[in-house]
Amino acid sequence: MARIAVDTLGGAAAPSAAVEAAARVSLEGIEVVLVGHVDRIQDELDATSYDPRRISVRHCATAGDEPVDGWRALLPRRDSSVAVAARLVAEGEASALVTAGPPAATVLAVARFFERLPGVGRLGLASVYPREIDDAGQDPFALIVDVGAALRCEVADLVAFARLGSVWSRLVSDSAAPRIGLLNSGADEDAGGDLLVATHRRLRALPELNFVGNLEGSELTGGRADVVVCEGLVGNVVIKLLESIEDVVAAVAQHGGSEGWRARLGIRPLAQQIARLREISERPGYAGAPILGARQICLQLHPRSRPLAFRNALKLAAKAVRDDVGGQMLAAVAGRTP
């Protein structure tokens, strides 16, 4: 049975969001190991319903985001909650890791403790964002890899991201052949410089991938690709820009509302659509996205995640373990169709 390690000290609503979600999924049959301050965890558990048969606690008093100076900042702290949780997974005490701690600390912990898939050089931090869909049944969220784990990549890294992203997208979206796009400055095969040209050629030559070619910035929010592959630096800029749209919409609506009755009247018919846009772009409710490249599963949540996001992440992690996504990823990087 899947047993998920949860870093309860990560995120803005720590530890209540993680503990509340863990308590809830324990009643639904999912087993969890809560990593964090034992007394604070028990205080949170006391306030809610839970099944103690499916909850265990590993005491740890240090959050992954506590400041560390100098060269130590480049190493995962062995006593931080995310590192303790990652070690539990690495040692087989748990099957997957869920955290809302700082992504940098999570990537370091995964790199340090998880078993790297053969042939994978750099880890890829994925993220999801809402987009339009081209056909019914298409997932209204696209996966983008990498958003900051590897600022600069080589061809092999981007190809690995495409393979692994495809496996993950199949799991989450129930799509038999997720469409892979390479984020680039132009649609031509020769666009974007040596790295992107070489990556394009490699991806096109892989029959097991449903590669749809280069994807321009204007196509990101469309339905052409289910998995967007890019270097971490580009992905990080993209995902932060997309996140800021939510704030821009809110600011525009607020500004309009303060501009007198004519503007308020004009905005009123759009209010529902604005609210819907905020709903789908509000990241604290998402189930999180994986860190790809390791044999074990790690889901990174938005730091402002609410209990529902944790709960969704725990269920998704349990499903990934149940479906042996780790095994599928191993097969994918070996070039076998899982």
Add this chain to the structure above:
Amino acid sequence: MTPQGRARPVVTFRWDLDKTYLKTEFERFSKLVRLPFERAADKTHVPGVPELVRGLRRTALARGEEPRVLFLTATPPQMAAAIREKLANDGVEIDGIVFKDQLRLLVRGQLRQIRDHLGYKLDALFESRLAGEARGVELLFGDDWESDPLIYSIYAEWLAGRLAPAELGGLLARIGVPEDTREGLAERAGVALAESGARVERIYIHLERRTPLAGFRAYGPRLLPTFSPLQAAADLFARRRLDDSGLLEVAHAVAAGDGAGGRGLLNLLDDLVRRSALHPGWRARVALRLGRASVGRLERPSWRARVRALGRAPAPGCDDPPLLWESAVTVRDVGRASHRSTPGPGEDGASPAAAGDAEPHSED
């Protein structure tokens, strides 16, 4: 009497029936109407509870005590035959069982008394104590469905001599006990107990509804909310009220009936430790016994676990501070309200769309 002519100390184990001993389903009307027609074979018990009842009696006898196993239920006496047969089938020897004669109340037109669970149970507890049916130290077992925590706590305070009839009357009025029942209870409460040393040692509340633990703090350390009979068994083992074989029988039954694997059983013990209800030394001792018996396919204990089990394990405390009634009564009402407002499985406070719940990337 002992061979030396001294009376053996009595220990009374008082059990609620529905939801504590039996897995009675009366939430749905369809199940409720079937209850009077159920035979003994149709009734199912909470896994581990018959083993616990038997183990407690056996251990008390081995300690040279006289055990009294009493059941108290709001079930009508028309169902007595099936219940007695079920208990006999489970190998549970009882010294008394009180039913609520709802038909008689109906005939007499005492409709409020039919609904009044609290007054009925308290009256039965006082009555059995004054009649000498229950004696000595008492251990009470109930659940979180009705008002067992409050009923048992009132009874324990009365037994401890800390609840004057006038105070009891005011308290009962506040919690809605009908006036004539109130008067009878206050009268009984005023009768001085002939027996010395009478007290409630522990109250175990089985969390059938998974009521949040915070709601039970107001009842003090005497009351232990338990998620499984194994938790009650571990606490009773530490109090030397349950022997090794009783503990193992309960653990085997819980593992088989609940489907709790070895890790689930250990998690139940750890839960008690986190709640400061079980000393880590006792946890180690219980875990060692479960491991040695391979309960729930637990691995044989490592040398480290064996050493740990040799560590200090102080006797559990018998803290019995006076209850703060204001909190206890308020908590009872809060608990009821929280059950009404707690979303069921699949329900959420937020709308699915707002939370991205319906989307595949928000797997739910």
